Amino acid sequence: MRGSNAFDVFDIVGPIMIGPSSSHTAGAVRIGLLAGQLCNHEPTELAVFFHGSLARTYSFHKTDVAVVAGVMGIRADDERIKDSINMAQQKGIRVRFDKIRLEGAHPSSILIEMVDHSGNKHVVKSATIGGGNIHIEEINGYKVDIDGKQDCLVGLTEECNKKQFEDDIKILLGQDMALVIYEPFKNMCSFKLENGKAIDSESLKLIRNQKYIKEIHFIKAVVSKGLKGKRFYNSCRELVEESEKNNCSISETVVKFEAARSMRSENQVLQEMKEAYSAMKQSIEKGLEKENELLGNIFRGNAAKMDNYIKRNKSICGISLSKVIRNALAVMEVNGSMGKVVACPTAGSAGTVPAAVFTVAEENNLKDEDVIKALFTGAGIGIIIAENASISGSVCGCQGECGAASAMAAAIITELFGGDYDQILSSVSLSLGNVLGMVCDPVAGMVEIPCIQRNAISAVNAILSAEMALAGVDSVIPADEMIGALNEVGELMDERLKDTLGAGISNTPTARKIEQETFGTK
Template sequence: MTSFSTISELVSMAEENCSSISEIVLSCEAQKMQNSRKEIIEAMNQRLTVMKKSIEKGRKNYSYSVSKMVGMNAAKFDNFMNKNSILGKIVEKAICYALSVSEVNACMGLVVACPTAGSCGILPGAVLSVSEEMNVPDEKIVLSLFTAAGIGMVIGKNATLSGAVGGCQAECGSASAMAAAAVLELLGGTPSQIGHAVALALKNYLGLVCDPVAGLVEVPCVKRNAFAAVHALVAAELALAGIESVIPPDEVILASYEIGRLMPKSLKETSEAGLATTSTGRKVESMINNL
């Protein structure tokens, strides 16, 4: 059975077969699951539908999460970006969509964990903002999601996707790398360029701590999704321009694992340091505990 364990293997397989990374991942998944190509694509299409619905729900959300820390910012930005924004339409939408999905998650709505619930807005924010503005058909978007999935599989195998193990670099960093890869495929990037996009995105999130206020996936998580979606777009555009990462993607992934291992427990989703233990963070935690 065809398989891959590293980004370099994935890129090489695509190049040797004159194929896209998405086709390699799709083929491997079909073999592993013993399902037809059509069935695998339909399953991913269902996830795309969930992503789209969570964006629309979040943009129209005028309520708060149970903690009251999160809510209505996606709707606020949706209204703002059509009037006063200084950014281009793709970036504006990436921010809005990432906020939308992440707020839906905080309000206990249905999202696609890609790769985690805490980073669920990054991939749809980046991919759907680009696909909408460039009129990319759903069939091509679905394929790009297989590229993202392949990158996530490699990171999960060789490092971690868990904030409790590797800090937020493992969640938002990995999601940004996955999103950069997917966007680059949408834009016609080569397998090699996709590898560099992954490295560029992930290495600039190395060391990012996971310090959620009151132990909830809300602050700073939701707004961090918006930043990471834009970060993915920057990585994709740099790679598309031919800019390469000096450190190969697989070495960046291994570095992220090492950094996560060296990171103190207090900065890995325990809420024992960082923003969670600021004066305001403690006050919010106390307020929530008394609800």
């Protein structure tokens, strides 16, 4: 599903966020942060309409509070998200939510209508596309194509001669301001301008004063790094070929790419990954230090139960593997209680990589710096999966979330233990093949059952796949073909099995009873 959005390393290992869902919570916050700029984060009225899978699950995934939080300027890692609706009401903002059907839209689309203090109405059409990544498709009916990674100027002009408009802009704002979008719209033309770096407010003032400009908005990036318009490698094979050419590890190739793309030093990029790894470890610790109260409280305390089981030497699969299970449960219980986790590549799969990688590293006395470096290999695999299939449960099912996380963890572990290029790709293919067809069917729409247990399964699957690959077990099917199969299965999968509560575990009698008791649904 290669679209207009180019994923980067910290779209896949990140964001650091408040749970329970990267798509439906963190992504919704980011959509709100972008939309809220149209009314200076202080609307008088706010109406949010949910399409597709979100129409069924927005209240369960806290997408409603997330959008409101973002519109008011609250970021994805801020614990105030859960109280945003009350905060809005205290400020006198009239808030309402509803469902909508948008023709041909992404299954996780959101339409936002806001009224500012001058009485102007603003409409934003958007989608949250997986792992906290977003796409603003339209503002007030015209195309803008914003992903939140670069500052941009968007609006409407009466100057419908493209060359003349470009010449005027160059005179006003300089040669480096690119005209990215220029399209007819209601006897005018819509436009989008960007230059790959921060845009100063003076540029907005200059262009706003031109008579031919009828509407203009300065949209500031909500991802805190300027990015060049450079895409990652198209395939696993291409990533390996680049590494072979430079006689370096896959992780080194990914570090170099991210440094070049984000216009930072390699040390800065490594430092950001160090912070993500630290946050992963903290989410394990937090999940074990107390019994977290989950949003649905369908069940609780399973990480503690596993911990007690380990301490009683009851493990039937070995203490190390039992710790992997325990740590996956711990992270996902933190996520399910709206605690802080690292989406990797999503919040719904946030327990897989920390549980598999941290536990294996700890049990084998591996150095943190080696683990941090290897995480880039996992991120590279995650990007390729995201751009050639999907990491969104509402697009590709849980095979896209937990499957991608498992493949990432397998690649990380295989590199950590000295696996060569072919062994790393075999581990990716093996891990994906083992979970192909896994549907997204959370009970009552909450990231609890079966999401929490599936993270434990995915973490163990990653270790088994890495072990087989390191032993020389050939996956036979190349990793890129397996990713293609993942995409094909996702496209064939019934919509009811893609986070819509229409079938699978979410449609069992017990699940429906839980849904009714928890939310009063019928």
